[in-house]
Amino acid sequence: MKILLGLVVVLLLASGAFLWAVRSNGPAVLDGIDRVTGGSRGITLVSDARYGEHPAQKLRIYAPAGADTPLPILIFVHGGSWSWGDPDDYSFIARALAPEGFLVVLAGYRLAEDGRYPAMLEDTAAAIRETARLASQYGGDPTRIVVAGHSAGAYNVVQVALEEKWLAGSGVKLSGAVGLAGPYDFFPYDKPSSREAFGSVGAGSETQPVNHVRAGAPPMLLIHGEDDTLVKPRNTRALAAALKQAGSAVETRFHAGFDHNAPLISLASPWRGSRDIDEAILAFARRVTDLSFPVQAERP
Template sequence: MMHSEQHAAILRAVRAAGRAIDPPAAKALYAPLLADMPRGHEPVRDIAYGADERHRLDVYPPVGATGPAPVVVFLHGGGFIRGDKADREAVGHWFSRHGVLAVLPNYRLGPRHRWPAGAEDAASVRAWARTNVAAYGGDPDHIVLAGESAGAAHVAAATLVKRFHPAEGLKIAGAFLASGVYNAELELLARAQLGIATPDPRNEAYFGTDFAAYRSMSTVDLVDAAPFPLALTYAELDPVQMQAQAGELFARLVTRHGFAPTIEVIANHNHLSQVYAINSGDDALAGPLLAFVRDPRS
């Protein structure tokens, strides 16, 4: 089967699955295409950026760079309780072969580690990148923080809330948030409408069970950073709560905080397929992500 026919078959299966979040099924759909995916430079693996066993990152050096390359820090998803950088190897190779240095970290997970551990780890990786990417061919003055799902939630908090910024200021080129969680209180109060289980296996694992505190952990209510280039995306077949939260964050950033973010729907994809498609020949998410990383102000 030609790749174009494979992609068409995959997208039919994605649409048939609808809004379901099923990591093994999504991974299996793209496994045949990613088995022989084009590769960039092989990564330098498991570099420590902190003391915890999860404080490890992989660096994918850029191919063909003639000077300091743009840098992307990409945080995987996993509902705050799972996920690993190794499962996003295709993302690292996608950027590497397009001349971008990619940093893929692991970060601490719930329920062992609660909010704001993920935001703190995203901030720590940004600090590591600022200090170290030049040694791998990256430009420390052109770092974009990106994340999907829980990773987007952590990047949003680490960049939009000044308590997570270093003393010298944020100093990033921009942030790209794909299908993240930005309002824990909304997901708590609208469980019935949004089809969220009770107890909530992911949010309660990370945000805890002191429900009165959820507003104080919701990024939409904590934004106090000065504007910087930012992109928001969600998948056409994302669960409703991801779509609602992207819209809410976009609206608040524009009307209350002076931001001018972009917002885009990733057509034909669901929460997971959009990410597994990266470096498979389907650039629905990979294309906008790469364009933003190269030029966040475009």
């Protein structure tokens, strides 16, 4: 009985430690689980680059093994309510996507007080420009770039893709954008994170992706969980409706039973493969980086 009781105590302590780790840095825990259960998948970190002097302004560039032609590029921007997060905790994204024929770039950006609007967008645009500049050194094709992000990162990439001023004059043309559980229509600000990142500097409706929809925007794939209570799925519905009305290509995927983090978790082993998030992103990215891809209206 004492032995059994001891085992129960150990399991409870281990479970508590795991839950604490998830709450304190969920992506790092996911990354560790992915490494153990999925292995390296043959990818290589080919560059620890920087695009500015701030510690958060960094790029982690991953390449698949054996690539012999210029690869399309997928840039991923992390979430974290514009206040926390680090590309170094997201290498599971590269292990999910790079082996399928992409040069994957994990991009950081200034956070919290340093990253208040418009700094997070300035950094996202700068990260895209620097990736395009460096890409050919590592086997990437700077004419075929897809940007993707989760939560706050989805906001960053979608806003930069829609509001033309961020990449104006750079010569960079995005092939597409992927948003996972992104906030696109959240003014007036009703959460502490958005009030801190946007309201604290007096920014208003000009910050909203839904207000920058335009004809000829890069094709978009928008994924959202129906049970997301942090960033409600109405954000994706509103943006998709506006894109459709403007005649821009958009594909939406809503998943029953998915909360805010489920789309991100679905990209890590052992969940990867049992869900279709990675397949949807890869299919979209392949399609829009195919030079013969025709721009179409909304996809079902």
